[in-house]
Amino acid sequence: MNKEQIQLCGDELYNALTKRHTVKPLTERFNDISMEDAYHISLRMVERRVQAGAKIIGKKIGVTSKAVQNMLNVHQPDFGYLTHDMVYSQGEEMPISQKLMQPKAEGEIAFILKKDLIGPGITNADVLAATDCVIPCFEVVDSRIENWNIKIQDTIADNASCGLFVLGDKAVSPSKIDLSTCGMVVEKNGHIISTGSGAAALGSPVNCVTWLANTLGQFGIPLKAGEVILSGSLVPLEPVKAGDFMSVSIGGMGNASVRFV
């Protein structure tokens, strides 16, 4: 794709986000769209958000489960940018009916960094040493693409289908928990709907953050101290609507809950 097409697609997705309408998959309209093109589109989209006053507070990693990778026929994760207006606190009402279009919730682990991580050459040991704490998190993903009809390039271009997220109110040092085996239980409106454990995301959420640091390192982008990194879902996505209440608990870590309005 040429520069002009990339900019137009980024603008189109930004408008879809702010005006709340969906668009046809980019992959249906641009046969030659590469994953690199898609990341440039996503950069354009986030640039527009920053121009409008948003502050980047971290990154999210997506497509970390075998099931989703098989569905999209890829063998690597993807990433998007988190902005300050996406985050909600434990127990707060999340206005999905005003802000999102086709929301789905997933439980994951958020990493809060205390040191910069600059790839390539970052190992899991570096990630653990640079992590201040881990926090239970609900991510509510959304797609600007019609009916979630996405290929990998569509979701990358659409900021990794980022929507909103909630952080729990308990932070734990990564030295206090086995991030690969820690269990997760998700409840919706009082029913247990899914369980999982850390290994669901690329074998360990730590692997995901390491992948991101090394991938961004190739483009000279660091993960910065203070950033929030959402490491990828440990359970299947769950469609949600206004009126739903969900909570996620993680063994040894605590829980996060959210009321959708």
Next chain:
Amino acid sequence: MGSLSKQQVEEIAQHLENAELQAQSVARITDDYPNMTCDDAYDIQWEIRRLKSSRGTKIVGMKMGLTSRAEIAEMGLEKPCYGFLADYAAIPDGGDIKHDELIHPKVEAELAFVTKVPLKGPGINIGDVLRATDFVMPAVEVIDSRYRDFSFDVNSVIADNASSSRFVAGGAMAKAEDLDLKNLGVVLEVNGNVVQIGAGAEVLGHPASSIASLANQLAERGEEIPAGTFIMVGAITTAVSVKKGDHFNVRYQGLGSVSGRFV
């Protein structure tokens, strides 16, 4: 109430035990006895247990089955089922399991409770179970339905000793009060690949509810869970088919790991 005669119960018990010992699959018994009840099914299971005991086989524990949300919803169940563990079913941690002795084995990650005082229903709840628990340890169950293609209904499974075949207990033990049993995570790996994950809540919302259900169901037959009983609570992960040469390793949050190999 049962609908089968004593003679029918004995015949079916022998039929199913032969299938197990000869590793030959058979048709679902409910195809021939469509009117059999849950009580009939347990009569058959207890008759198999009596047959084994009479030959000198020791019963070394109990197991719970049909404890997952998926199974309960799919089969429309009101409660889980139980079975017993025979001495020859125990495989040491890291040990070999002879695939030829089984029909179509599957492995699933579980937890086991060991009791320190008797639990006598009815009316046993999670609190009673936790108070009566000496310790919890990780266990992997190898299930093997004696029915062709694993095709069964609840009464067939109960009669077939809840598909019990082999089990491996190992890893580290812990006091129940030191564990968050509902959120305890497991990772099941086969041949080095992560194939299933889950957390304790997969078992009836909390693994201790499974033990409570066992105590309450045994009470219906005038039985109890004696002190010192080893009980597997039911699957935390979906059961995974295994073939000869496969090896598995299950990692448990805070409880180490359990492994084994099919030879």
